[in-house]
Amino acid sequence: MRISVIGCGYLGAVHAAAMADVGHDVVGIDVDVAKIALLSAGKTPFFEPGLPEILASALASGRLTFTTDISVASRCDVHFIAVGTPQSAGSNAADMRFVDAAVTALIPHLNDGDLVVGKSTVPVGTAARLRDMIGASGSAAELAWNPEFLREGHAVTDTISPDRLVYGIAPGDRHDESLRLLNAVYASALAAGTPVVVTDLATAELVKTAANAFLATKISFINAMSEITDAVGANITELADAIGYDARIGRRFLNAGVGFGGGCLPKDIRAFVARAEELGQGESVAFLTEVDVINQRQRSRVTKLVCDAVTRQGIEVTSARIAVLGLAFKPHSDDVRDSPALDVARNLGALGADIIAFDPEANASAQARFPALVTATSIDVVLAGADVIVLVTEWPEFVALDPVHVATLVRHRAIVDARNVLDAQAWRAAGFTFVSMGRP
Numbered sequence: 001m002r003i004s005v006i007g008c009g010y011l012g013a014v015h016a017a018a019m020a021d022v023g024h025d026v027v028g029i030d031v032d033v034a035k036i037a038l039l040s041a042g043k044t045p046f047f048e049p050g051l052p053e054i055l056a057s058a059l060a061s062g063r064l065t066f067t068t069d070i071s072v073a074s075r076c077d078v079h080f081i082a083v084g085t086p087q088s089a090g091s092n093a094a095d096m097r098f099v100d101a102a103v104t105a106l107i108p109h110l111n112d113g114d115l116v117v118g119k120s121t122v123p124v125g126t127a128a129r130l131r132d133m134i135g136a137s138g139s140a141a142e143l144a145w146n147p148e149f150l151r152e153g154h155a156v157t158d159t160i161s162p163d164r165l166v167y168g169i170a171p172g173d174r175h176d177e178s179l180r181l182l183n184a185v186y187a188s189a190l191a192a193g194t195p196v197v198v199t200d201l202a203t204a205e206l207v208k209t210a211a212n213a214f215l216a217t218k219i220s221f222i223n224a225m226s227e228i229t230d231a232v233g234a235n236i237t238e239l240a241d242a243i244g245y246d247a248r249i250g251r252r253f254l255n256a257g258v259g260f261g262g263g264c265l266p267k268d269i270r271a272f273v274a275r276a277e278e279l280g281q282g283e284s285v286a287f288l289t290e291v292d293v294i295n296q297r298q299r300s301r302v303t304k305l306v307c308d309a310v311t312r313q314g315i316e317v318t319s320a321r322i323a324v325l326g327l328a329f330k331p332h333s334d335d336v337r338d339s340p341a342l343d344v345a346r347n348l349g350a351l352g353a354d355i356i357a358f359d360p361e362a363n364a365s366a367q368a369r370f371p372a373l374v375t376a377t378s379i380d381v382v383l384a385g386a387d388v389i390v391l392v393t394e395w396p397e398f399v400a401l402d403p404v405h406v407a408t409l410v411r412h413r414a415i416v417d418a419r420n421v422l423d424a425q426a427w428r429a430a431g432f433t434f435v436s437m438g439r440p
């Protein structure tokens with residue numbers, strides 16, 4: 001298949017490289033000249049495990065190219081829309097300007113029989129609107145919706161071997177041809193037995209929004225429970241283990257801590273509420289506003305735990321040096337969009353603490369968003385002279401820290417485990433005041 005991928009960010013760059021990796025001829029298109037230059041040179045504009053390898057081999061095979069020139073899309077039959085849908089500046093709604101601009105720019109280069117495939121996460125109703133836009137232009141191209149469920153840090157394997165595929169296809173004459181094209185695009189995943197749900201456009205859009213809303217709710221649920229376990233001295237991890245053994249509940253996404261961030265869950269639940277309100281259905285998803293409130297509260301909760309830990313050392317926050325372990329919104333990523341770690345660092349800095357942070361991959365992206373942030377070049381450097389350590393992103397190297405070694409670096413022995421991943425006993429044995437979220 002000849003495929004164009006419009007938008008080469010966290011989603012699109014991986015999709016383009018993965019589609020070439022499974023044998024298609026792919027052109028990645030973006031308006032960002034610097035990003036296209038990097039990708040064309042085989043360099044990834046962000047950290048994603050496995051991406052450099054498939055990017056290099058796909059470029060070397062000649063099956064993958066990148067350009068800023070959207071007219072090149074005219075050589076392709078299937079066009080993925082993978083541009084951003086961030087939160088709007090003045091509201092919770094998704095900002096649809098990038099999707100609209102991408103489709104508008106693509107329309108003149110569509111051939112009859114082409115299939116435009118939406119991948120971006122959009123408010124329900126967008127696909128029908130874009131399909132009408134294409135139809136009104138006189139183009140005989142069709143539009144389908146194929147939401148993406150990849151997780152950053154696992155994006156390559158999630159793209160090549162997804163849990164499921166969802167095709168939103170409009171009824172009518174071109175339904176079967178759209179299905180045939182999508183099946184051809186995903187032939188290798190289908191051969192491996194990936195389940196497919198073929199549905200209508202609105203359901204496909206809603207599957208994505210509902211999936212992220214459910215995941216966000218699961219995390220805020222366990223964080224709400226952890227506030228209760230904290231109040232009574234119970235143990236949130238044992239609680240999560242115990243309820244997780246019930247297959248109807250499941251253990252995954254029940255890790256209590258500083259909460260969810262990133263370029264997806266926070267903005268997607270807000271956009272869902274905003275869209276539901278537009279539809280007169282705000283009440284149906286009003287609980288998601290509380291999910292968001294609980295999630296944001298965890299950032300303040302961690303900030304307070306750190307301040308309390310400082311006070312226990314007999315010092316003022318304004319004279320405390322705080323070592324922040326992690327800046328990315330999750331490990332194995334350099335993404336700091338809506339990162340809880342970055343907010344905690346910012347909150348503590350605003351209270352006058354001397355903040356130094358370290359992330360194995362996200363120092364640069366964090367500094368780009370928060371230029372005042374001081375970052376260290378290594379774990380040992382960030383820990384040197386610290387009065388309190390706060391672990392906010394559970395990178396394996398932080399989880400594996402030896403408390404006995406850390407004790408030789410810090411000024412005061414105090415650590416806040418904002419991801420509930422450290423061995424409290426080992427840290428206490430090394431003389432640390434150990435604080436976690438919802439565990440004694």
Ligand SMILES: NC(=O)c1ccc[n+]([C@@H]2O[C@H](COP(=O)([O-])OP(=O)(O)OC[C@H]3O[C@@H](n4cnc5c(N)ncnc54)[C@H](O)[C@@H]3O)[C@@H](O)[C@H]2O)c1
Pocket residue numbers: 006007008009010011012029030031032035082083084085086098101102105119120121122148149150151152263264
């Ligand atoms: N990041 C993820 O893990 C993930 C997973 C599933 C779905 N999504 C969804 O995918 C979409 C993209 O997310 P992302 O994280 O890749 O965003 P991103 O900001 O990393 O990438 C978006 C890219 O689109 C480009 N772009 C903007 N306007 C353009 C235009 N008119 N033509 C061509 N390119 C244009 C930008 O320059 C940028 O490179 C969003 O809707 C997001 O919700 C993201």
Ligand SMILES: O=c1ccn([C@@H]2O[C@H](COP(=O)(O)OP(=O)(O)O[C@H]3O[C@H](CO)[C@@H](O)[C@H](O)[C@H]3O)[C@@H](O)[C@H]2O)c(=O)[nH]1
Pocket residue numbers: 121148149150151152153212215219252253254255256257258259260261262263264265268329330
């Ligand atoms: O038990 C848990 C699990 C996750 N998180 C946090 O939740 C956030 C999101 O994690 P994750 O969902 O793994 O990362 P994303 O890469 O943002 O992926 C989500 O968002 C993508 C974009 O829509 C979807 O494609 C994915 O399916 C969906 O998992 C991160 O801050 C995690 O630290 C927790 O706090 N506790």
